[in-house]
Every structure is written in structure tokens, then in C-alpha cells.
Amino acid sequence: MSATPLLELRGIDKSFGPVQVLRDVAFAAHAGEVTALVGDNGAGKSTLVKCISGIYPTDAGEFLFDGRPVTIHSPRDAAALGIEVVYQDLALCDNLDIVQNMFLGREKRNGLVLDEPTMEQMAAETLAGLSVRTVKSLRQHVSSLSGGQRQTVAIAKAVLWNSRLVILDEPTAALGVAQTAQVLELVRRLADNGLAVVLISHNMNDVFAVSDRIAALYLGQMVAQVKTTDITHAQVVELITAGRSGSLGLSAEPGTGANGNGGGTLPADSTTGGAR
Amino acid sequence: MTMTVVQEEGPASVTPAPTVASHARNYWSRVRGGDIGALPAVLGLIVLCTVFSIARPSFLTAGNFANLFTQGAAVTLIAMGLVFVLLLGEIDLSAGFASGVCAAVLANVVTVLGYPWYVAVLAAIATGVVIGTTIGILVAKVGIPSFVVTLAGFLAFQGIALMLMEEGSNIAIRDEVLLAIANRNLPPLVGWLLALVTVAGYGATQLLRHRKRASRGLVTDPIAVVFARIGGLALVLGVAVFILNLERSRNVLITSLKGVPIVVPVIAVLLILWTFVLQRTSYGRHVYAVGGNREAARRAGINVDRIRISVFVICSSMAAVGGIVAASRANSVDPNTGGSSVLLYAVGAAVIGGTSLFGGKGRVLDAVLGGAVIAVIDNGMGLMEYSSGVKYVLTGVVLALAATVDAFSRRRSTAIGTR
Numbered sequence: 001m002s003a004t005p006l007l008e009l010r011g012i013d014k015s016f017g018p019v020q021v022l023r024d025v026a027f028a029a030h031a032g033e034v035t036a037l038v039g040d041n042g043a044g045k046s047t048l049v050k051c052i053s054g055i056y057p058t059d060a061g062e063f064l065f066d067g068r069p070v071t072i073h074s075p076r077d078a079a080a081l082g083i084e085v086v087y088q089d090l091a092l093c094d095n096l097d098i099v100q101n102m103f104l105g106r107e108k109r110n111g112l113v114l115d116e117p118t119m120e121q122m123a124a125e126t127l128a129g130l131s132v133r134t135v136k137s138l139r140q141h142v143s144s145l146s147g148g149q150r151q152t153v154a155i156a157k158a159v160l161w162n163s164r165l166v167i168l169d170e171p172t173a174a175l176g177v178a179q180t181a182q183v184l185e186l187v188r189r190l191a192d193n194g195l196a197v198v199l200i201s202h203n204m205n206d207v208f209a210v211s212d213r214i215a216a217l218y219l220g221q222m223v224a225q226v227k228t229t230d231i232t233h234a235q236v237v238e239l240i241t242a243g244r245s246g247s248l249g250l251s252a253e254p255g256t257g258a259n260g261n262g263g264g265t266l267p268a269d270s271t272t273g274g275a276r
Numbered sequence: 277m278t279m280t281v282v283q284e285e286g287p288a289s290v291t292p293a294p295t296v297a298s299h300a301r302n303y304w305s306r307v308r309g310g311d312i313g314a315l316p317a318v319l320g321l322i323v324l325c326t327v328f329s330i331a332r333p334s335f336l337t338a339g340n341f342a343n344l345f346t347q348g349a350a351v352t353l354i355a356m357g358l359v360f361v362l363l364l365g366e367i368d369l370s371a372g373f374a375s376g377v378c379a380a381v382l383a384n385v386v387t388v389l390g391y392p393w394y395v396a397v398l399a400a401i402a403t404g405v406v407i408g409t410t411i412g413i414l415v416a417k418v419g420i421p422s423f424v425v426t427l428a429g430f431l432a433f434q435g436i437a438l439m440l441m442e443e444g445s446n447i448a449i450r451d452e453v454l455l456a457i458a459n460r461n462l463p464p465l466v467g468w469l470l471a472l473v474t475v476a477g478y479g480a481t482q483l484l485r486h487r488k489r490a491s492r493g494l495v496t497d498p499i500a501v502v503f504a505r506i507g508g509l510a511l512v513l514g515v516a517v518f519i520l521n522l523e524r525s526r527n528v529l530i531t532s533l534k535g536v537p538i539v540v541p542v543i544a545v546l547l548i549l550w551t552f553v554l555q556r557t558s559y560g561r562h563v564y565a566v567g568g569n570r571e572a573a574r575r576a577g578i579n580v581d582r583i584r585i586s587v588f589v590i591c592s593s594m595a596a597v598g599g600i601v602a603a604s605r606a607n608s609v610d611p612n613t614g615g616s617s618v619l620l621y622a623v624g625a626a627v628i629g630g631t632s633l634f635g636g637k638g639r640v641l642d643a644v645l646g647g648a649v650i651a652v653i654d655n656g657m658g659l660m661e662y663s664s665g666v667k668y669v670l671t672g673v674v675l676a677l678a679a680t681v682d683a684f685s686r687r688r689s690t691a692i693g694t695r
Binding site: 075076087089091092093094095096100104105106107109112113114117120121124137138139 | 577637
């Protein structure tokens with residue numbers, strides 16, 4: 001789609017003491033696209049997200065936002081750029097209603113007094129903009145919502161602030177079939193509204209259902225970032241588990257002993273010319 | 277789930293305007309879902325008052341009605357502060373003796389050192405602020421459970437109160453202004469005026485809010501419900517002021533005794549102030565958020581430690597106000613001021629009123645309603661000449677009942693899925 005990615009990372013390194021978690025990671029997220037970030041447990045997905053959202057400082061590498069180099073030192077910097085993260089464990093307050101949750105920590109005020117009508121109006125507009133029709137009243141407590149509705153509120157909360165990049169950490173992990181479909185539809189709609197969306201997921205069906213690009217992390221290295229249409233289910237699984245798949249991923253190293261069984265079958269399937 | 281049903285109703289902003297019937301239905305479904313609020317306290321109050329009125333006709337006199345306010349005032353004020361602490365799921369066991377220490381400071385400053393009353397009041401409240409800050413820092417920054425910190429405070433403040441009063445002697449309060457708080461009444465006309473101002477103010481804010489929301493196309497409560505609320509308040513205040521303005525002196529020739537006790541507007545002003553803080557400011561919103569989900573509040577950029585310290589400051593400051601009222605009512609301060617059952621009554625008042633011990637749910641009004649229940653039990657049992665033993669047992673049973681209702685409503689809302 002667009003020529004310059006909204007967010008581009010180059011050569012990101014991150015270590016915790018002696019453990020190097022991210023090694024020379026390059027990553028791009030384009031406006032209007034859903035980029036799926038996949039990888040096994042411990043591959044560095046969460047660390048990468050926390051680097052993007054300013055929770056962890058990076059050791060090396062550059063951030064380009066809108067083509068301009070930027071530095072992100074804190075979550076506040078990320079929020080100022082329009083980067084919002086929706087965490088796995090939702091971070092909603094059960095005892096507050098939808099509007100109160102969406103504006104939590106950033107309430108609109110008239111002097112000292114909370115400006116409830118404005119907040120309610122903005123929340124209604126945001127939900128309408130996302131074509132959310134599943135909530136009965138904006139003033140119902142979050143405790144009375146289903147899992148899918150809660151996820152919807154969490155996503156709407158991220159979108160409310162004119163955000164440009166929304167990162168979703170396993171938004172469907174705890175949901176049933178119907179609710180998953182509902183949330184995926186919402187994720188797609190975010191991208192169609194022009195936002196850059198990064199979707200972290202373990203579920204290949206979800207990834208193939210909504211993503212435009214897939215970025216695979218393997219042991220702290222970005223092994224491939226390709227268009228979803230250019231790659232198969234099996235190849236993604238292979239990238240996640242072995243770090244390479246045919247011409248994709250890490251070049252065959254002498255050190256990797258595990259590529260004997262899986263790597264052998266795939267070179268025949270060489271339809272992956274679209275890889276960059 | 278009910279999702280498919282709900283889906284047909286369209287976006288929230290264009291749901292049909294609620295009618296009186298749908299409003300009542302919503303309320304009932306909330307009650308059934310475990311969100312009962314102050315309903316048990318109100319029902320309990322009605323039952324208790326009926327029983328005591330039948331058993332002892334003297335319960336239903338204007339004089340006794342006025343007594344209820346002065347008897348329950350100190351506990352109610354302390355309970356108002358405790359609501360803030362309970363909203364975070366914490367507890368302050370030291371609030372009773374904190375009020376005792378603050379009352380001792382008040383008595384020392386005004387009687388022993390001879391400063392004017394306002395200096396003494398400020399000193400007492402400042403003492404409350406210092407106590408609250410200390411507890412808050414120990415809980416939020418050092419990380420000791422509030423139960424343990426305030427249990428330590430319970431013991432320590434008892435000791436401080438003793439030391440401030442030279443090992444047990446009491447200090448008399450002779451300042452006219454301080455004595456007036458719990459012992460004098462407003463002129464009848466002023467009582468009516470205050471009631472009028474309160475109803476007018478409440479009505480104006482309710483109607484303004486209704487108009488503002490309607491003009492923005494937001495869902496509003498039916499106008500009939502708004503008027504019913506205003507009318508209800510007017511009725512309650514009107515009847516109360518009318519009764520309090522009746523002559524309640526036994527012998528009118530010696531002295532005339534009528535009017536609203538001064539402590540009533542004191543409670544009313546603090547009730548309005550703290551309700552405003554909790555419901556209409558972002559600070560209040562953050563208190564609820566920290567009580568509901570501390571991690572979510574932290575991620576939303578709320579300074580959780582500051583909120584946690586602040587509620588203990590509010591609680592101890594309100595304990596100081598309660599101590600001042602208690603000192604005024606007793607005309608003196610002794611080492612047992614704020615002791616014995618005061619703290620337990622105050623916690624009981626908040627919980628009976630509907631504030632949850634699990635945090636995240638409660639209003640300042642709960643403290644007033646619960647305080648009324650406690651005062652009625654205390655007063656009614658006294659009139660029926662039961663011993664203190666029976667009184668304590670009954671209050672304990674009522675508190676246990678209230679905590680049971682709290683736990684059940686929580687479990688019910690979990691089962692029904694509203695939590």
C-alpha cells in the first residue's frame with residue numbers, strides 16, 4: 001500500500017543482562033494494514049511491543065515514525081506519537097462503566113468537574129465509527145459485558161485518542177468462536193479506517209483471516225516479514241518453530257541441527273518469491 | 277450470551293428514550309443482579325423505626341428524633357472517611373482512636389493553652405492529616421497491609437491519647453462555639469432556609485444536567501424520574517425540618533428547645549462535599565478505578581500510590597472532625613474518646629449503608645444511612661432499657677448481616693455475570 005511505513009524499526013537490539021532478547025530486528029507497520037506479529041513463546045514478541053510502546057529502552061537501532069526518526073523513552077512519548085497498546089489482560093475496571101473506562105486517566109474536565117456529556121458523546125462516536133452495535137448502553141458497568149464486548153471496549157479505548165498505530169496483544173486468546181469473529185472484524189475495520197494495526201497472535205486462523213503482512217520472530221530475530229498472500233499456513237508454522245522455511249527465514253547455518261526433517265520437504269514449495 | 281438479541285437494538289446513542297417504566301425495570305434488574313446499593317439500609321431503617329415506635333412510643337417524639345442526630349453524628353462522620361479507605365479495599369482500624377487523639381489535641385489547645393476555637397479545630401484536623409499521611413506512606417510506600425499498620429495505630433494512638441491527658445484525667449471543653457456544634461440548634465427559620473437552598477440547589481443541578489444531556493442527544497433519565505427525585509428530597513428534608521422545629525423542651529417556661537441541631541448542616545455540607553469529590557472529579561474517578569483494578573489504573577497513568585495515601589489522609593481528617601463533634605457532645609475529652617465501640621460502629625455504618633468490604637463500590641451517603649441505622653439501634657435499645665451487652669450483640673448481628681448481604685450480592689453478580 002503506502003510507500004513509507006508508518007512505523008519502521010531498523011536494527012533493534014535489546015538485552016536483559018547477559019541475555020540478548022532481540023537481535024538486529026527490523027519491523028515495519030503500514031497504515032491501513034494489519035501486520036501480524038507471530039513467534040513462539042520467548043521469541044521476543046512482547047519485548048518488541050514493549051520497546052515500541054516505550055516501556056523498555058532499546059540498546060541499539062532506530063525508530064522511524066512517518067519516515068522521520070523519533071526516540072521513544074516512555075509510554076507517554078509513544079502515546080504522543082499515537083501509539084496505543086491493548087494488552088492481553090485487558091486493563092479495564094469492572095466497577096466502572098464503558099465511558100469511564102474509555103477515558104480512565106485522561107478524563108475530560110470543565111475546570112474541576114468531569115465533563116460527562118462530552119465524554120459520553122465522544123465514546124458513542126468512537127464506537128459508532130467502529131460500527132460497534134453490541135453494547136446496550138454506554139453507562140453499563142464493564143462487569144456486565146461479555147469477553148468480546150470487553151475486548152471491543154479495550155480496543156475502542158485505544159482508538160479514542162486519534163491513535164495511528166494500535167498494537168493488540170492476543171486479543172482473541174480468551175474468546176469463543178462468535179466473539180473471536182466479532183473482534184477480528186473490528187481489527188479489520190481499524191485498518192480499513194486507515195490505522196496501522198499490529199496483531200500479536202498464536203492462532204494461525206486468526207492471522208490468516210485478517211492480516212495483510214506477517215512478521216515472524218524466532219529466538220529474537222526477525223526471520224521474515226512477508227505479505228500474507230505470499231505464504232502458506234505450514235510455512236508460517238515452520239518459521240515460528242524452526243526459524244526458516246525454504247528460501248524464507250534464516251539462511252541454513254552449520255550450527256542448526258534440527259533442520260534435517262522439516263527443512264528438507266519445503267524447498268520444493270518455492271512459491272514464496274514475494275519475500276523481501 | 278444475549279449478544280444476538282442486543283445486536284438488533286442498534287448503536288447505543290439511538291436506543292429509545294427510557295420511560296418511567298423502563299427506568300423502574302432497569303433498577304429492578306440491577307437489584308436482582310446484586311447491585312442493591314443502600315436498599316437494605318433503608319429497609320432496615322424502616323423496620324427498626326417501626327418496631328421501636330411500637331415498643332416504646334417515646335421513640336417517636338421530636339426530642340428523640342433530634343437526639344438521634346447528635347448521638348450518631350461522630351460515628352457517621354468517621355464512617356464517611358472510612359468509605360474512601362474501604363473503596364480501595366483497605367481498612368483503617370485506627371480511625372476511632374485517631375479521632376480520640378485529635379479531640380485530645382483540640383482540648384489541649386483550646387482549654388489548656390487557651391487558644392481560640394478555630395486554632396484548636398485547625399490543630400485537630402492537622403493532626404488528622406499527619407496521622408493519615410503516616411498510615412498512607414506505611415501502606416503505599418513501605419507496603420505493609422493496612423490491617424497491620426492501622427492495628428498498630430489502634431494501640432499507639434490509644435497510648436498517645438493517654439499521654440496527652442496526663443494519664444487519665446479528662447479535659448473539659450468550655451468554648452461556646454465548640455460546645456454549640458453538638459448541643460445547640462439553628463433558629464427554625466434558618467433551618468427552613470437551609471432546606472430550601474439544598475432542595476433548590478439539588479433541583480437546579482439535576483435539571484441542568486438533564487437539559488445538557490438532552491440537548492446533546494444523549495440518553496437521559498425520564499423527566500418524571502428527575503422530578504420525583506427532587507420531590508423526594510424536598511419531602512424528606514421538609515418533614516425532618518418540620519419535626520426538628522417543633523418545641524421539644526419539657527418545660528417551655530424555663531427554656532425553649534427547638535430547631536435543627538447544628539451538627540446536621542455540618543454533616544450535610546461534608547456529605548455534599550465528599551459526594552462531589554467522589555462522583556464529579558477525576559480524583560474520585562481514580563479512587564474507584566484503583567479500588568476496582570489497581571493494575572488497570574496504573575496502566576491508565578494514575579498515580580496509584582498517591583491515591584492510596586490520599587484516602588488515609590481523608591479518613592483520618594474525617595476522624596478528626598468526628599472527634600471534634602464527640603468532644604463537643606461530651607463537653608470534655610477523656611482517654612476513652614473515640615474508644616470502645618466507636619470504630620466498630622463506624623466500620624459497621626459504612627458497610628451497613630452498602631459500601632463493599634471488597635473495594636470499588638460505595639458512596640459517602642452510605643455512611644450517613646448506615647450511621648442512622650446504628651444510631652437508631654443504639655437509641656431504641658437504650659429506650660427499651662436493654663443492657664449494653666444486648667445492644668452490642670444486636671449491633672454485631674446487624675453488621676454481620678450487612679457483610680453477608682455484601683458477600684452475597686457480590687457472589688450473585690458474579691454468578692449472573694454482572695461482575
